[in-house]
Structures are given as C-alpha cells and as structure tokens.
Amino acid sequence: MTIRILGAGVMGLAIATELSTRGHAVELVDPQPAPGPHACSWWAGGMLAPYCERESAEEPVERHGLAAIDWWHRHTGCVSHTGTLVLTLSRDRGELTRFARRSRGHQAVDGAAIAALEPDLGGRFTTGLFYPDEAHLSPRAALSELRRRLVARGVAFHLTPPAPTPELSIDARGLAARDALPDLRGVRGEMLVLRCPEVSLSRPVRLLHPRIPLYVVPRGDGIFMLGATMIESDRRGVVTARSLLELLSAAYALHPAFGEAEVLETGADARPAFPDNLPRLRRRGATLFANGLYRHGFLLSPAVATMAADHLETGILPEFMDEVSQ
Numbered sequence: 001m002t003i004r005i006l007g008a009g010v011m012g013l014a015i016a017t018e019l020s021t022r023g024h025a026v027e028l029v030d031p032q033p034a035p036g037p038h039a040c041s042w043w044a045g046g047m048l049a050p051y052c053e054r055e056s057a058e059e060p061v062e063r064h065g066l067a068a069i070d071w072w073h074r075h076t077g078c079v080s081h082t083g084t085l086v087l088t089l090s091r092d093r094g095e096l097t098r099f100a101r102r103s104r105g106h107q108a109v110d111g112a113a114i115a116a117l118e119p120d121l122g123g124r125f126t127t128g129l130f131y132p133d134e135a136h137l138s139p140r141a142a143l144s145e146l147r148r149r150l151v152a153r154g155v156a157f158h159l160t161p162p163a164p165t166p167e168l169s170i171d172a173r174g175l176a177a178r179d180a181l182p183d184l185r186g187v188r189g190e191m192l193v194l195r196c197p198e199v200s201l202s203r204p205v206r207l208l209h210p211r212i213p214l215y216v217v218p219r220g221d222g223i224f225m226l227g228a229t230m231i232e233s234d235r236r237g238v239v240t241a242r243s244l245l246e247l248l249s250a251a252y253a254l255h256p257a258f259g260e261a262e263v264l265e266t267g268a269d270a271r272p273a274f275p276d277n278l279p280r281l282r283r284r285g286a287t288l289f290a291n292g293l294y295r296h297g298f299l300l301s302p303a304v305a306t307m308a309a310d311h312l313e314t315g316i317l318p319e320f321m322d323e324v325s326q
C-alpha cells in the first residue's frame with residue numbers, strides 16, 4: 001500500500017521521511033514543483049530552540065523540540081549546533097530576568113563571555129543568557145535536502161493527485177487545510193534577509209524587548225535572517241512598513257553596522273495554528289490530518305511525524321491526536 005501525503009512543506013516532508021525510513025511506500029502531492037515561497041516553511045528562521053521557545057509555549061514544545069535536533073541531524077547535514085545567545089538593552093534588563101525565570105537550559109553570561117562567544121558584540125552588552133544545547137538550520141536547505149533524499153529513495157512527487165484514490169492519505173496542507181479544519185487560524189510572521197559582511201555571528205541571537213523582540217539567524221557569508229513578527233492575521237504577502245521599521249530598528253540596536261546592510265529579501269506568511277498553538281493529528285476515516293505547527297514548524301514536525309508513523313503502525317493514539325472518527 002502506498003500512503004499519499006498532501007503537502008510538501010516541512011510537515012509533509014517530515015512525515016514522508018519518517019515513513020519511508022521505516023520502510024513504508026509513500027508518495028507526495030503538491031501543486032508546486034519544489035520548495036518555495038508558496039509555503040510557510042520557506043520563510044522560517046529555522047531555530048531549533050526548545051528552551052527559548054518554552055518561555056512562551058507549553059511544556060510539550062520543549063520536550064519534543066529537544067528530540068527534534070537529533071532528528072534533523074539524522075536526516076539532513078545542515079544543522080549548526082552552536083546554541084542561542086539571548087541579550088537585551090540595559091534599559092530592558094527586566095526582560096532578561098523574566099526570560100531566565102521562564103526557561104531552562106541556560107547559563108548567565110557577562111560582557112566578557114558574550115565577547116568570547118560573539119566577538120562582534122563585544123563591548124556592546126554586559127549581560128545575557130546562553131543556551132548551549134540549542135541549534136539552528138537553514139530551512140530552505142533542509143527542505144531541499146529532505147526532498148532530494150526522498151527522490152533518491154524512489155519517492156514520487158506529483159503536482160496533481162494521480163488515480164486511483166489511495167487507501168490512506170495524510171493531509172499536511174498547512175493553512176490550506178482550513179477547508180477541513182475550521183479551528184485552524186493564521187498567525188502572520190514577517191521576516192527579512194540582510195547582507196552585512198561587517199558583522200559575523202556564529203549562532204542565533206535574540207534581542208528581548210517588551211514590544212518588539214527580534215532574532216537574527218546567521219546564514220553564513222554575511223547573510224542574516226531577521227524575524228519575526230507575530231500578528232493575529234492570516235494575511236500573507238508583503239511586509240508592512242511598520243514591521244520593517246521595527247525589525248530594522250531592533251537589528252540596528254543589536255549592532256549599528258546593520259544600518260549599512262543590504263536588504264536582500266522581505267517576506268511574510270501565516271503560520272497554521274490551532275487555538276492552543278500546539279500541533280494536532282486527527283484521524284477521519286482514510287485521512288490523517290497533521291497540522292498546527294504554529295511557530296514551531298522545524299521544532300515540532302519531527303515529533304508529529306514520529307507520532308503519525310507510530311499511529312499508522314500500531315493504532316496507538318499519540319499525544320497530539322485529538323480526534324479519531326470513521
């Protein structure tokens with residue numbers, strides 16, 4: 001039996017990878033021929049930051065997110081395991097105390113330790129938090145690599161569903177699945193990509209701020225991804241002037257050289273999210289829905305994929321499954 005997966009974003013590709021690694025025959029259907037800007041996954045920062053995310057997320061995000069780092073190591077060659085640095089401007093020191101209280105897995109760092117970790121930030125910050133066990137990846141490289149490895153294993157990718165209808169389908173269409181999942185909503189995220197060869201960073205840096213938190217993810221060769229807004233809206237498309245202004249101001253506060261950066265790209269998409277911002281598996285007859293990755297697409301897709309595969313193999317009802325019907 002070949003299992004059909006609808007959607008080749010990070011959710012569909014992760015499930016296809018998990019199932020095919022376990023020896024199951026799978027095929028993917030996506031109207032787009034390759035990973036690209038049509039999918040929310042294209043715009044992600046790629047932070048694998050279970051401890052930092054726990055600051056504002058439920059416990060399962062940390063637990064399953066920790067296991068995700070190993071999953072991405074096993075299935076791609078593009079994980080950087082260099083931790084996360086969390087900083088704040090001196091006037092926002094209270095934010096750092098609050099962040100430390102609400103997360104684990106960190107070490108307090110002073111100005112000298114910050115300079116040792118990130119020499120280009122030396123002398124600019126006197127206190128911060130370092131999360132040594134966190135990681136990051138380039139989402140675009142990771143999506144392409146999952147796809148390439150699946151193709152090498154003989155997995156077919158179709159632009160339209162081929163006949164006949166399969167015995168089992170997995171719906172991983174992201175926000176497009178709202179036609180079947182009415183409690184799915186969009187949470188808009190805006191990002192930009194800068195080229196700034198004057199700054200070199202080895203790891204994602206988060207700059208806490210009561211209103212405009214920023215993260216900067218280094219992509220190598222002087223390229224940085226800056227993100228990301230969190231707006232209750234399913235509007236996709238271009239970045240607003242306000243968000244651009246706020247993200248760039250925060251980057252400038254992190255390092256003034258970002259003021260001279262070239263803006264290579266701006267983009268926005270709507271993260272698929274359920275009301276509690278945790279993912280869901282739903283079984284309706286011959287269809288298994290996998291969705292609601294919210295801001296944790298790369299962090300939680302390995303757990304959802306593993307649970308989906310376990311469910312299909314054993315019939316167990318995994319943690320993220322909240323519906324089984326005929």
Ligand SMILES: Cc1cc2nc3c(=O)[nH]c(=O)nc-3n(C[C@H](O)[C@H](O)[C@H](O)COP(=O)(O)OP(=O)(O)OC[C@H]3O[C@@H](n4cnc5c(N)ncnc54)[C@H](O)[C@@H]3O)c2cc1C
Nearest residue numbers: 007009010011040041044045046047174189296297298299
């Ligand atoms: C700015 C921004 C930053 C982010 N940063 C991070 C981060 O640092 N770490 C992290 O873990 N997550 C991050 N995320 C969240 C992450 O991007 C999402 O959770 C994730 O991309 C959702 O993946 P998905 O596969 O469910 O949906 P998508 O990536 O949208 O994929 C859905 C796929 O379904 C296809 N499709 C649509 N209709 C059909 C159909 N009828 N039949 C078949 N296929 C169809 C689409 O073409 C698409 O390829 C970020 C998101 C944004 C917007």
